[in-house]
Amino acid sequence: MTEPLPPPRAPLPTDSPLLAGLAAAALDAGVAIRRIEAEGFTAEEKADRSPVTKADREAETIICAHLARLAPGVPVVAEEAMAAGAQVEPGARFFLVDPLDGTREFLSGNGEYTVNIALVEDGRPVLGIVYAPALALLYAGRPGAAFRAIRAPGAPVDAQDWEPIGCRQVPQGPICVATSRSHGDPVTDAFVARHEVAEMIPAGSALKFGLLAEGKVDLYPRFGTVMEWDTAAGHALVNAAGGRVTRPDGSALTYGHKDAGFKVNGFLVWGAGRAPA
Numbered sequence: 001m002t003e004p005l006p007p008p009r010a011p012l013p014t015d016s017p018l019l020a021g022l023a024a025a026a027l028d029a030g031v032a033i034r035r036i037e038a039e040g041f042t043a044e045e046k047a048d049r050s051p052v053t054k055a056d057r058e059a060e061t062i063i064c065a066h067l068a069r070l071a072p073g074v075p076v077v078a079e080e081a082m083a084a085g086a087q088v089e090p091g092a093r094f095f096l097v098d099p100l101d102g103t104r105e106f107l108s109g110n111g112e113y114t115v116n117i118a119l120v121e122d123g124r125p126v127l128g129i130v131y132a133p134a135l136a137l138l139y140a141g142r143p144g145a146a147f148r149a150i151r152a153p154g155a156p157v158d159a160q161d162w163e164p165i166g167c168r169q170v171p172q173g174p175i176c177v178a179t180s181r182s183h184g185d186p187v188t189d190a191f192v193a194r195h196e197v198a199e200m201i202p203a204g205s206a207l208k209f210g211l212l213a214e215g216k217v218d219l220y221p222r223f224g225t226v227m228e229w230d231t232a233a234g235h236a237l238v239n240a241a242g243g244r245v246t247r248p249d250g251s252a253l254t255y256g257h258k259d260a261g262f263k264v265n266g267f268l269v270w271g272a273g274r275a276p277a
């Protein structure tokens, strides 16, 4: 007689060696970021007048070294290299990296900054890591499965303590809305005002995608311009968690638009089920 099969094991991020490798890159970058945060640093201004620090640059160097080992030859579109004038042809399969998303939050010391790493295939974000080193909060998403874990910078990725997460159904009644802590804009405010809002949750960086992916908020609207590396990892995570990310007009938000300077002219992120009008 054959033994009964064991019950199927829940999926884990470590089932995908590439996703696990991206998580390891983010955890490693987190070590450098936290060290620099503790040492103290000065902020400089980039050509677009946004702030940048030694932490952004060191984290990007660490992540790019990981990516070169994990996926040799796959192009990397990374924020600081692009700011320095790098020319990268994204192609059908490429990485988008924001080594320190929410630099303003980093400067303020509130811990609401993230490391964002995404793999894009045919314009769609398929793998996403969003990691908040100061909060030891790690999110990972791949098609059909989203997770969170508590991981200090430098901790092993391993198979322990991953919590499966999912977007919640958007309620018929008042909704919870996530908004940028540092970059408000009047069009976003007007859009939010058209909805019945139970709670507004301001948060920095791609943490807002994480809050939505774990069912804590229903809507994250943004009409101001951001960059593809700001949204791709969070987008992959929300897709994995059963939510939706679109352009403000409801059309598909796709990636690799070099001719448009990798700009994203706003987006809407919704939880599961009905999207309120």
Ligand SMILES: Nc1ncnc2c1ncn2[C@@H]1O[C@H](COP(=O)(O)O)[C@@H](OP(=O)(O)O)[C@H]1O
Pocket: 050, 079, 098, 100, 101, 102, 103, 104, 179, 180, 181, 182, 183, 203, 204, 205, 206, 224, 225, 226, 227, 230
């Ligand atoms: N006017 C603008 N143009 C381009 N990107 C912008 C922007 N305003 C905000 N952002 C992006 O939004 C990110 C911060 O998100 P939030 O406001 O949700 O915390 C910043 O990421 P960096 O800190 O990586 O530069 C920045 O790139």
Ligand SMILES: [Mg+2]
Pocket: 098, 100, 101, 102, 229, 230
């Ligand atoms: Mg950013």
